[in-house]
Amino acid sequence: MQCRRRWSAVAGILFLGSVATLVKARDPVTDANAMQAAHGADAVALRISMLDDLNKMSVTARDRYVNEMLGGSALNGPWAQLLKQTDNPDAQLNSAILIASAKALSADGAFENIMLPSTNAAVRYWGARGLEGILADLIKVGTAAKNRALEALNKAIAKENSGVVKQQIIRALGAAGDVEALQTAADALAMQLQNPSPDHETIDAAGTALSQLDALLKKGATVDKAKVAKSAAWIAAFSAQQLRAVAGRGADNTSPDAAPEVPEAYTQSIYSTVSSAIAVLNDLAGKGAFPTVHAPVGDVREYSNELQFAVDGIAGSATAAGTLQKLIPGVPVPPAIRQ
Numbered sequence: 001m002q003c004r005r006r007w008s009a010v011a012g013i014l015f016l017g018s019v020a021t022l023v024k025a026r027d028p029v030t031d032a033n034a035m036q037a038a039h040g041a042d043a044v045a046l047r048i049s050m051l052d053d054l055n056k057m058s059v060t061a062r063d064r065y066v067n068e069m070l071g072g073s074a075l076n077g078p079w080a081q082l083l084k085q086t087d088n089p090d091a092q093l094n095s096a097i098l099i100a101s102a103k104a105l106s107a108d109g110a111f112e113n114i115m116l117p118s119t120n121a122a123v124r125y126w127g128a129r130g131l132e133g134i135l136a137d138l139i140k141v142g143t144a145a146k147n148r149a150l151e152a153l154n155k156a157i158a159k160e161n162s163g164v165v166k167q168q169i170i171r172a173l174g175a176a177g178d179v180e181a182l183q184t185a186a187d188a189l190a191m192q193l194q195n196p197s198p199d200h201e202t203i204d205a206a207g208t209a210l211s212q213l214d215a216l217l218k219k220g221a222t223v224d225k226a227k228v229a230k231s232a233a234w235i236a237a238f239s240a241q242q243l244r245a246v247a248g249r250g251a252d253n254t255s256p257d258a259a260p261e262v263p264e265a266y267t268q269s270i271y272s273t274v275s276s277a278i279a280v281l282n283d284l285a286g287k288g289a290f291p292t293v294h295a296p297v298g299d300v301r302e303y304s305n306e307l308q309f310a311v312d313g314i315a316g317s318a319t320a321a322g323t324l325q326k327l328i329p330g331v332p333v334p335p336a337i338r339q
Contacts, residue, residue, distance in 0.1 A: 026050065026053055026065075028065075028068050028069040028077060028078050028079060029078050031046070031050060031078075032069070032078030032079055032081070032082055033078070034046055035047075035082055035091045035094065035095060036082060036085075036088060036091050037088075037091075038088075038090065038091060038094075039088065039090045039091075040090060043090040043091055043093075043094040044094060046094070047094040047095075047097060047098045050098055051098055051101050051102065054066070054098075054102050062102060062104055063104045063105050063106045064106070065104075066099065066102050066104035066106050066107050067104070067106035067107075069099075070099070070106065070107060070109070070110050072106075073109060075109055075110060075113060075114060079095055079098075079099065080110060080114060082095040083095050083096060083099070083110060083114045083115060083118070083123065084114060086119070086120070089120070092120060092123060093120070093122050093123065093126075096115055096118075096120075096122070096123045096126040096127070096130075097126055099111075099115075099126075099130060100115075100126040100127070100129050100130030100133065101133075103130075103133040103134055104134070105134055105137055105138065105141065107130060107134070108131070108134060108138060108145065108148070108149060110127075110130075111127045111128075111130040111131045111149075111152070112127075112131070112148060112149060112152035113152075114127070115127025115130065116128065116131075116152050116153070116155075116156040117156070121161075121162040121164075121165055124156065124160070124162070124165050125162070125164060125165045125168050127156075128153065128156070128165065128168040128169045128171075128172045129168055129171075129172070131149050131152070131153060131172045132168070132171055132172035132175045135149060135172065135175040135176050136175065139176065146176060146178075149172075149176070150173065150176055150178055150181040153169050153172055153173050153181070153185070154173070154181060154184045154185055154188070156169055157169045157170070157185050157188050157189070158188045162201075163198075163199040163200070163201025163202040163204070163205060164201050166189065166201065166202055166205040167201055167204060167205045167208065169185070169205075170182075170185060170205045170208045170209045170212070171208070173185055173209070173212075174208070174209075174212040177216060179213065179216050179217075179221045179222075179223050179228075182209055182212055182213050182216070183213065183223070183224075183227060183228050183231055185209050186206065186209040186210060186213065186228075186231040186232070186235060187230075187231050189202065189205055189206040189209060189235065190206065190231055190234040190235045190238060193206060193234075193235060193238035193239060193242065193337075194234075194238050194335070194337050194338055195337075195338055196337070196338055196339060197242070197246070198242060200263070200265055200266045200269040203239055203242075203266075203269040203270060203273050204269050204272070204273070206235045206239070206273050207235075207269065207272050207273030207275075207276045207277075208276075210231075210232055210235060210273065210276035210277050210279070210280050211276045211279075213228060213231075213232070213280050214276060214279045214280050214283060217280065217283035217284070218283060223284075225284045225328055226328055226329075226330040226331050228280065228284060229280075229281060229284050229285075229324060229328045229331045230331050230332060232276075232277040232278075232280040232281050232284075233277065233281065233314070233315035233316075233322075233324055233331060233334060234315070234334040235273060235277050236273070236274045236277035236278065236281075236311050236314070236315055237311055237312070237315045237316075237317075237334035238334065238337055239270045239273045239274055239277075239311075240270065240274060240304070240307045240308045240310075240311040240312075241308065241336065241337045242270065242337060243262070243266075243267060243270040243300075243303075243304045243307060243308075244304040244305065244307070244308045245337065245339070246262050246266070246304075247262055247300045247301045247303075247304040248301065248304070262300045264296075267296045267300060267303070268296060270307070271293065271295055271296050271307070274293055274307065274311060275292065275293060278290050278291075278292055278293065278314065281314065281324060284328060285324070285327040285328055286327075289323070289327055290314050290323065290324070291310070291314075293307060293310050293311075315333070315334055316333035316334065317333065317334075318333070318335070318336060321333055
């Protein structure tokens with residue numbers, strides 16, 4: 001936030017009593033140098049000590065001090081450099097955890113421009129988690145601050161390759177309660193589910209995005225029905241196709257007669273995500289327009305075939321349109337996944 005980053009170097013010591021003593025006792029440059037040299041348990045101990053002190057500050061004092069750590073809007077402070085450097089991964093990660101855990105509004109630029117674009121997945125995770133922690137306050141600050149955060153999160157999820165980070169990005173977007181941002185993220189995840197063998201964390205992230213859309217729709221959110229329906233239908237279709245593809249490979253990936261080894265968590269993720277997609281579609285088309293699917297039971301091959309048949313009937317397939325296209329015109333039939 002541009003308006004919050006132009007603090008003077010001495011602003012943090014102008015408070016009376018314990019806060020003044022606290023800020024004087026900690027120096028961003030000295031602490032940054034210590035963190036740069038720290039490894040393992042030493043880096044963790046320094047991070048815990050600093051966070052303990054930051055949490056004793058007033059909200060305003062903490063925000064100003066974190067701003068000083070990061071170097072304001074220029075992001076050229078000593079702790080911004082720690083987040084950017086890669087020579088000491090322990091220092092980089094503990095710096096990311098510290099900045100995110102401080103929940104300071106003045107860190108929004110670091111989350112958006114340093115941490116989310118980082119080459120380190122753990123730093124990206126804490127960047128998304130940091131934004132989640134301050135999004136409610138960013139919304140109060142104004143539309144511009146909120147939109148910068150949502151844009152950064154959606155830009156990140158479009159190219160993210162870690163399922164765990166995708167899940168955290170969706171949680172952050174959910175904290176904003178913004179239908180358009182969640183729908184954009186759902187679209188990005190749908191495209192990723194079309195690729196071969198997505199991990200179950202990515203499938204879970206798609207399901208979480210749909211669950212959050214479902215909650216907002218049930219509260220009366222206004223949406224572009226065709227756009228949201230496409231996101232939900234394509235996620236359901238690609239998820240069902242992925243399960244069928246995995247179940248059909250066999251234990252050794254060569255013998256079609258071999259019993260498939262599909263992790264239970266993967267099958268459950270598929271089922272949960274498809275269920276969330278159908279809930280969204282029923283919100284859009286009218287309660288009960290589309291039948292629910294049953295939970296995984298029995299042979300996974302048989303279940304994957306049943307699930308695929310049910311989803312094709314709703315979303316459509318290469319051979320025929322589904323019920324969805326009749327109820328909400330303009331929703332394209334999903335293509336096949338990439339093998």
